[in-house]
Amino acid sequence: MSLKALAINCTLKASPAPSSCELLISQVTAALEQHGVSCEIVRAVDHNIKPGVMSDEGEGDDWPRIREKILAADILLLGTPIWLGHPSSVCQRVLERLDAFLGETDEAGRMISYDRVAGVVVVGNEDGAHHVSAELFQGLNDVGFTLPASAVTYWVGEAMQGTDYKDLPEIPEKTAQTTKTLAANCVHLARILRADRYPAS
Amino acid sequence: MSLKALAINCTLKASPAPSSCELLISQVTAALEQHGVSCEIVRAVDHNIKPGVMSDEGEGDDWPRIREKILAADILLLGTPIWLGHPSSVCQRVLERLDAFLGETDEAGRMISYDRVAGVVVVGNEDGAHHVSAELFQGLNDVGFTLPASAVTYWVGEAMQGTDYKDLPEIPEKTAQTTKTLAANCVHLARILRADRYPAS
Amino acid sequence: MSLKALAINCTLKASPAPSSCELLISQVTAALEQHGVSCEIVRAVDHNIKPGVMSDEGEGDDWPRIREKILAADILLLGTPIWLGHPSSVCQRVLERLDAFLGETDEAGRMISYDRVAGVVVVGNEDGAHHVSAELFQGLNDVGFTLPASAVTYWVGEAMQGTDYKDLPEIPEKTAQTTKTLAANCVHLARILRADRYPAS
Amino acid sequence: MSLKALAINCTLKASPAPSSCELLISQVTAALEQHGVSCEIVRAVDHNIKPGVMSDEGEGDDWPRIREKILAADILLLGTPIWLGHPSSVCQRVLERLDAFLGETDEAGRMISYDRVAGVVVVGNEDGAHHVSAELFQGLNDVGFTLPASAVTYWVGEAMQGTDYKDLPEIPEKTAQTTKTLAANCVHLARILRADRYPAS
Numbered sequence: 150m151s152l153k154a155l156a157i158n159c160t161l162k163a164s165p166a167p168s169s170c171e172l173l174i175s176q177v178t179a180a181l182e183q184h185g186v187s188c189e190i191v192r193a194v195d196h197n198i199k200p201g202v203m204s205d206e207g208e209g210d211d212w213p214r215i216r217e218k219i220l221a222a223d224i225l226l227l228g229t230p231i232w233l234g235h236p237s238s239v240c241q242r243v244l245e246r247l248d249a250f251l252g253e254t255d256e257a258g259r260m261i262s263y264d265r266v267a268g269v270v271v272v273g274n275e276d277g278a279h280h281v282s283a284e285l286f287q288g289l290n291d292v293g294f295t296l297p298a299s300a301v302t303y304w305v306g307e308a309m310q311g312t313d314y315k316d317l318p319e320i321p322e323k324t325a326q327t328t329k330t331l332a333a334n335c336v337h338l339a340r341i342l343r344a345d346r347y348p349a350s
Numbered sequence: 351m352s353l354k355a356l357a358i359n360c361t362l363k364a365s366p367a368p369s370s371c372e373l374l375i376s377q378v379t380a381a382l383e384q385h386g387v388s389c390e391i392v393r394a395v396d397h398n399i400k401p402g403v404m405s406d407e408g409e410g411d412d413w414p415r416i417r418e419k420i421l422a423a424d425i426l427l428l429g430t431p432i433w434l435g436h437p438s439s440v441c442q443r444v445l446e447r448l449d450a451f452l453g454e455t456d457e458a459g460r461m462i463s464y465d466r467v468a469g470v471v472v473v474g475n476e477d478g479a480h481h482v483s484a485e486l487f488q489g490l491n492d493v494g495f496t497l498p499a500s501a502v503t504y505w506v507g508e509a510m511q512g513t514d515y516k517d518l519p520e521i522p523e524k525t526a527q528t529t530k531t532l533a534a535n536c537v538h539l540a541r542i543l544r545a546d547r548y549p550a551s
Numbered sequence: 552m553s554l555k556a557l558a559i560n561c562t563l564k565a566s567p568a569p570s571s572c573e574l575l576i577s578q579v580t581a582a583l584e585q586h587g588v589s590c591e592i593v594r595a596v597d598h599n600i601k602p603g604v605m606s607d608e609g610e611g612d613d614w615p616r617i618r619e620k621i622l623a624a625d626i627l628l629l630g631t632p633i634w635l636g637h638p639s640s641v642c643q644r645v646l647e648r649l650d651a652f653l654g655e656t657d658e659a660g661r662m663i664s665y666d667r668v669a670g671v672v673v674v675g676n677e678d679g680a681h682h683v684s685a686e687l688f689q690g691l692n693d694v695g696f697t698l699p700a701s702a703v704t705y706w707v708g709e710a711m712q713g714t715d716y717k718d719l720p721e722i723p724e725k726t727a728q729t730t731k732t733l734a735a736n737c738v739h740l741a742r743i744l745r746a747d748r749y750p751a752s
Numbered sequence: 753m754s755l756k757a758l759a760i761n762c763t764l765k766a767s768p769a770p771s772s773c774e775l776l777i778s779q780v781t782a783a784l785e786q787h788g789v790s791c792e793i794v795r796a797v798d799h800n801i802k803p804g805v806m807s808d809e810g811e812g813d814d815w816p817r818i819r820e821k822i823l824a825a826d827i828l829l830l831g832t833p834i835w836l837g838h839p840s841s842v843c844q845r846v847l848e849r850l851d852a853f854l855g856e857t858d859e860a861g862r863m864i865s866y867d868r869v870a871g872v873v874v875v876g877n878e879d880g881a882h883h884v885s886a887e888l889f890q891g892l893n894d895v896g897f898t899l900p901a902s903a904v905t906y907w908v909g910e911a912m913q914g915t916d917y918k919d920l921p922e923i924p925e926k927t928a929q930t931t932k933t934l935a936a937n938c939v940h941l942a943r944i945l946r947a948d949r950y951p952a953s
Contacts, residue, residue, distance in 0.1 A: 161401040161402055161446065162401075162402075163401075200363075200439065200440060201362055201363075202362065202433065232403065232442070232445070232446045232449060233446070233449055233493075233882070234488065234882025234883055234886065235442055235445070235485060235489065236436075236442070237442065237446070238401065238439045238442035238443035238445075238446055239401060239439070241433070241434075241436055241437070241439040242439035244434050244436070244439075245434070245438070248433060248434055262700075264700075275908075276879055276880065276881050276906075276908055277879065277880075277882050277883065278879050278911060279837025279879050279880050280689075280837055280880065280882065280883030280886075282689050283689035283837065284436060284685055286685065286698070287434070287435060287681060287684050287685035287688050287689075288434045288436065290684075290688060290698055290700070290701070290703070292434075293700050294700065295697070295699055295700045295740065296697065296698040296702075297697055298662070298665050298666075298695050298696065298697050299662070299692070299695065300692050301692070303879075303911055304911045305878075305910070305911045306910050307908070307909050307924070308906055308907045308908045308909075308924065308926070308927060309924075309926040309930070310926075321910070323911070323912040324911060330752065333749070334749055337749050337750055338697065341743045341744070341746075341747045342743070344743075345739075345743045347700060347735070347736055347739050347740075348735050350732065434681070435681025435682055435685065461901070461902070463901075465901075476707070477678055477679065477680050477681050477705075477707055478678065478679075478681050478682065479678050479710060480636025480678050480679050480682065481636055481679065481685075481890075483890050483893075484636065484682075484889065487886065487889040487893060487899070488883075488885050488889050491889060491899055491901070491902070491903050491904070492882070494901050494902065495901065496898070496899065496900055496901045496941065497889070497893055497898065497899040497903075498898055498950075499865075499866050499867075499896050499897065499898045499950060500863070500893070500896065501893050501899075502893070504678075505710045506677070506709070507709050507710075508707070508708050509680060509705055509706045509707045509708075509725070509726060510723075510725040510726070510729070511725075522709070522710065524711040524712075525710060528711070531953065534950075534951050538948075538950050539950075542945070542947075542948045543944070545944075546940075546944045548936070548937055548940050548941075549936050549940055551933065563804055563805065563848065565803075596803055602764040602765075602766075602797055602841065602842060603765075604764065634805065634844070635847050635848070635851055635890070635891045635894055635895075636890060636891070636894075637839075637847070637887060638838075638844070639844065639848070640803065640841045640842070640845035640848055641803060641841070643836075643838055643839070643840065643841035644841035646835070646836050646838070647764065647835045647836070650835060650836055689836070689837060690836040690837070690838065694836075
């Protein structure tokens with residue numbers, strides 16, 4: 150049985166503006182596809198994800214459809230730019246909506262998100278990738294996701310410089326290798342968790 | 351000359367929903383008013399603060415008016431609930447819009463926000479106040495604000511419990527004392543910085 | 552084949568001083584033992600873990616023996632008190648020594664720590680558990696560990712109060728449940744990763 | 753009256769090993785000296801700073817002497833390398849010992865550290881400066897220090913690269929400018945706080 154991945158790009162820029170985060174995410178999904186995973190990328194800011202911490206915040210809320218895609222996937226990739234050293238406001242909005250999983254259980258009494266794997270993608274001009282991945286690892290783990298070894302790929306430039314990942318002359322080799330490892334580990338862990346699920350609560 | 355304070359409440363709930371964060375903020379502004387400071391509270395989620403990192407993100411953007419209020423004040427109070435241990439998405443949105451200050455200078459070549467003091471207010475059911483204040487201290491300092499001694503007041507409950515600050519039978523004494531100290535220190539520092547400004551760049 | 556767990560207690564207090572962190576760790580190891588896991592607890596501050604980021608920092612360094620225990624185990628529990636909202640200095644020291652794994656590969660070209668699962672235990676008087684778990688999740692993941700769903704158990708008290716976990720009249724029920732879940736998930740993930748390892752690099 | 757600054761270098765390497773953190777700290781102290789500030793640099797790892805959170809942890813503890821120097825100074829510079837994206841274990845140890853200030857008051861009932869200004873210096877091969885400054889801002893503020901506008905200078909390289917600050921062919925211009933601003937703002941704020949102290953508690 151083939152795996153599915155959903156990637157959420159938490160850039161502040163609506164489509165069709167180019168996004169460094171989209172670029173790095175697409176490199177992860179390309180690597181996932183080489184493992185036979187079918188992938189979809191959602192740009193969160195294109196949707197009306199209402200403020201709140203429930204799975205449905207009422208009229209006009211686009212979250213319920215995104216939530217369905219997350220639950221239909223084996224792998225969630227959460228990608229964000231870095232602003233002031235933090236995950237973007239759009240990314241924190243996504244985490245807040247995922248917070249509802251804390252109160253939703255499956256037929257085995259486990260959090261509804263269990264057995265799903267999460268990977269993290271972080272891009273910035275300079276500085277912040279480790280902290281942003283810490284915030285996302287903890288947020289995603291709190292709401293039930295499992296994190297594979299080497300669960301993040303990232304790029305940031307030298308301190309206080311302004312180049313974008315999308316404007317680099319070529320993909321930095323270390324980021325390319327990290328991207329490949331992230332994809333391989335997500336696939337491995339998602340496969341074995343699908344075959345052998347966490348115990349009932 | 352009297353001082354002005356602007357408080358931004360970054361709750362996820364639009365007015366007129368009750369907000370624990372609003373309650374604690376209003377206790378700080380009450381203390382500030384006892385020092386003769388004139389205060390205004392803005393609930394950020396009631397306004398259309400568009401995603402982006404510029405001072406004006408174009409049509410329909412409510413940020414420029416809030417930005418004017420910030421620059422007209424001597425003291426900025428940034429108040430946020432805690433979600434997944436992090437500042438709210440609304441709070442990070444405010445920080446992202448403040449990020450534009452990094453490129454805006456006054457006639458002395460200093461960041462346009464200089465000489466202003468920031469205080470932080472954090473409320474949650476359980477856990478997260480120190481980290482949220484760390485994120486806000488750093489974000490606010492990065493964009494030019496000065497942080498007085500004891501620059502935060504907060505309340506959180508015991509691990510994994512669900513009581514709201516607004517539903518407590520009485521104000522916890524330690525939080526009340528911390529609120530008073532925050533107000534006194536903001537006022538003191540804002541006064542001396544107004545009288546004696548940072549040097550030109 | 553039975554599993555092994557090593558727990559590292561990063562309290563600031565040398566043995567035999569009572570330690571809240573030791574108490575919560577011992578509740579996790581008791582739960583692990585019910586799953587048939589053999590457990591050992593090391594109190595880091597009792598040993599001379601020299602400053603540095605190599606696997607052996609020379610004469611008098613006790614880290615190499617602890618490192619061997621980590622590599623001999625399937626599950627690493629990292630437990631820490633919260634000081635100033637952060638992991639303890641002893642815990643950061645352990646992470647710094649684990650940093651050497653970044654340069655050490657096994658026969659399959661993977662980081663030497665791969666296929667091992669990590670769980671986190673956090674205790675404080677008040678506030679900080681989510682941030683501390685974020686720091687530990689990211690640090691442990693960076694050096695090759697896999698994080699199961701619900702990878703942390705914790706307790707903290709209400710804001711600015713001073714009760715210790717070890718002095719509570721009884722184990723808070725939510726912490727007890729979280730401890731049980733942490734143990735069950737560590738065991739499940741360690742079992743399936745031992746049977747089916749991450750691919751070669 | 754002239755000002756005094758104490759800088760604490762939290763490198764993991766004992767003297768006389770070269771330290772990138774020492775280099776950047778010395779650039780800040782050179783700038784402070786141009787403002788007439790007398791400066792001293794202490795390399796924390798050269799001293800036996802015992803684990804604990806009291807001002808004196810007993811026999812062999814070198815902290816009391818360092819604590820005296822901190823209280824004798826108007827400006828504290830806390831400098832740290834980045835390890836795993838975090839402040840060094842030596843830096844967290846210093847914060848833990850400063851934690852004792854929370855229980856120590858002066859004759860005006862204020863925390864004993866009040867009226868002192870803190871600046872932060874962060875150096876790493878890659879990534880982490882904003883988060884480390886967040887941790888230090890919050891830790892230092894919690895124990896009574898005031899943070900001037902632009903309270904940090906830092907350097908980190910591009911993602912996953914390994915160059916040290918001390919091995920750069922020249923000082924990056926943006927870091928040099930930031931260092932100068934940090935020094936000027938620390939001096940200004942320390943001067944006005946010495947002339948006009950926070951109110952009694």
